[in-house]
Amino acid sequence: MELINVVKARLATLRDSGWDNLFVDVQEFCVAKGIPVPNMDKEIPVRGRLRLEGRTVTNLHHYCAEIFYVAIDKICVEMDHRFSEGSNIVLDRLSCMS
Numbered sequence: 001m002e003l004i005n006v007v008k009a010r011l012a013t014l015r016d017s018g019w020d021n022l023f024v025d026v027q028e029f030c031v032a033k034g035i036p037v038p039n040m041d042k043e044i045p046v047r048g049r050l051r052l053e054g055r056t057v058t059n060l061h062h063y064c065a066e067i068f069y070v071a072i073d074k075i076c077v078e079m080d081h082r083f084s085e086g087s088n089i090v091l092d093r094l095s096c097m098s
Helices: 001-018 021-032 049-053 059-082 085-096
Strands: 044-047 056-058
Touching: 001 021, 001 059, 021 059, 056 059
Parallel strands: none
Antiparallel strands: 044 056
């Protein structure tokens, strides 16, 4: 159970302050492998219905808010669902049996 709590805390920290470090690592990887890095200030059309209205967002917003944050949030929700308070009690009790 301690490991689950540590993972949840690290995911929260990653969501709050992990984007910049991840982006630097990705840029370094892309440069090392010869992969072009998109201009993060370039505007791209919004995906979905709002695209018809001609709305745009920057690459930075798309990758950070629409992919990175959403992925972290989905992982956190799934962790909370799978390891809810009730299941934590059951897992704790099972650990006492072994």
